[in-house]
Amino acid sequence: MSNDSLDGREKLIGWLLLIPALLVLALVFIYPIARAFWLSLFTENLGTQLQPEFSGLTNYLRMLGDGRFWQSMGNTAIFTIISVVLELILGLGIALVLNQSFRGRGVVRTIAIIPWALPTAVMGLAWAWIFNDQYGVVNDILQRLGVIDIGINWLGSPALAMTALIIADVWKTTPFISIILLAGLQSIPQDLYEAHAMDGANPWQSFSQITLPLLMPQILIALLFRFAQAFGVFDLVQVMTGGGPAGATETVSIYIYSTVMRYLDFGYGAALVVVTFLLLIAAVAITSLFLKRLRVS
Template sequence: MSDISKVKTIGDREQRTGWILLLPAVLLLLLVFAYPIGRAFWLSLFTKNLGTQLQPIFSGLDNYARMMGDGRFWQSFWTTTLFTLTSVGLELLLGLCIALVLNQQFRGRGLVRAIAILPWALPTALIALAWAWIFNDQFGVANDIPIRLGLIKSGINWLGEPTLATIAIIFADVWKTTPFISILLLAGLQAIPPDLYEAHAIDGASPWQSFRLITLPLLMPQILIAVLFRFAQAFGIFDLIAVMTGGGPGGATEVVSLYIYATVMRYLDFGYGSALVVVTFLLLVMAVALATFLLKKSRVQTSGAIDL
C-alpha cells in the first residue's frame, strides 16, 4: 500500500470515529430541537372542530393564510421587532463600552467584573418584578426621585401609557442583559495581542484609529456571536414583559411569544398557535443564516487585519 493510500485510510478512519463520537450529540439535538419543531408544523395543519371540540380537522395551510390577515399578529410582530432591534442595539453599544473599561488595568478590576455580571445572573422574573415596582406610578423610585428634585410635579404612569411602557421594558431588558454582551466582548478583547496596538502607536496612530482599524475588525466575530444570541433571546422574550406589563396597556407591549401563549393556553387554539411557532422559528433561522454569512465575512476581514 502506498503512502498516499495509507494517509487516506487513516483520514477516513478518523472521520468515521469523529462521526461516531458526534452521534449522541446529534441525536440529542434532534430529540430536543427537531422533533418539537416538526410536531409544531404538523399541528399547524389542523384547526379546531367547533362542532364537537374533540377531534381537530385537517385544514392544510389555512392557519398560515389566517395569519396573513391577523392584525393582532402583525402588531405583536412589529412590537417584537422594535423591542429586539432597540434593546440589542443599545446592549451592544453599552456592552462594548463596558468591555473596553473592564479590559483596562486598575485596582479592584476583578471585583468590578464580578459585580458587573450580577444583573445577568439574577432571575429574569425577579428582576422584572423589581422594575415593575420601580416604574410604579404611585410608589416607584422612577417617579419619587424626579419629584423630590422638582423635575416633575406629579407621578408619571410609566406602565399605563403605550410609549412609556415600551421604553420601560426596553430599559429593564438592557439593564438585565448588557453584562452578557460585555463579558463576551471582554473575552474577545483579551484575545487581541497588545503588540498590535504598540506597533500601531509607533506608526503614529491615534487611539481612535487603533480602535477602528484593530479592535473592531478583530472583535467582529465576538460581536456577531453576541448579537446572534441576544437577537434570538430578545425575539422570544416572554417572562420580562409578562411580569412587567402582561402585554398591556391595550396590547401595546404584546410580543409574539405572549400572543402565542394566549392563543394556545387561553383560547386553546393549538393549530393556529403552532403555526405562529413555526413562522417565528423560520424568522429566527433566517436571522441565524444572515449572522453566519456576516461571521464568515468578518473572519476574512480579520485575517486581512492580522496580515497587515
C-alpha cells in the first residue's frame, strides 16, 4: 500500500520533470507542422489580402502542375543523393585512416571535426569566394595546371553551381559521418581481425566480411541523419547561389522559403511544407525499418 503510493508520487514527479521539455518541443516542432497541415487547406496570399480563405485541396492540385516545384524536387534529389553518397564513401575512408595508430593522431582527429563545428552560412561565403569566377582560387589553380584557359563561371552555370554546392557540403558534413563511423570502428573487437587473418583472410576480405557488416548500424544512422539534413538543405544554397542560376540549384527548402517570405503565399507554402514533411517521414520510416531488422539479426 505505502509502496504503491510511493510509486505514484515518483510517477507524478517524473511527469513534472518531463513536461516542461515536452511542452517546448511541442510548441516548436509539433505545432508548426500541424499548423501547416491546416493552413494548406486555405488560400492565403496577396490575392486574398493575406486573409485565409478555405479552398480545400486547391494548393495540392496547383502543386501537380507547378514546374518550379518539380524542378526543386529534382534538384533536391540530385543534391541529396550525390552529396550523401560521396560523404559516406569519403567519411568511411577517413574513419578507417583515423582508426590507424600513428603519431599526431589526436591532432588530425581534431582537425577532421572542425568543418562540422563551423556555421554553414558563414562557410558557404568562404566557398563562394573559393569558386569566385574572377578571383577564385579554384579557377587560378585550374589555369595554372593548364586545365582551363579562362576562368569558369562556377556559380553562374547550372551544372557547375550544383557541383560547387555539393563540394562545399561534402567538406562541411563528411566530418560528422567520420565521427559516427570511427566510433563504430573502435567498438569492433581487435581479436576478430586477428582470428580472421589466421584463417588466411586478406585485408579486403576482413574489411568486407567483418568491418562492413559490423559497421552497418552506424552507417545507417549516419545515412539517416545526413539524408534528412541534405533533403532540407537551406543555409548553404541560400548563401552560395540563392537557388540560381535560373533556379538550377533551387532546392525544396529554398522554394518554400521564397514562396512564404518573398511571394507571401502562406497557404501554398504550407502545402509545400506538408508534402516535404510526408516525403521525409516516408524515407525515415524505410531507413529505420532496415535499422530495426539489422538490430534484430
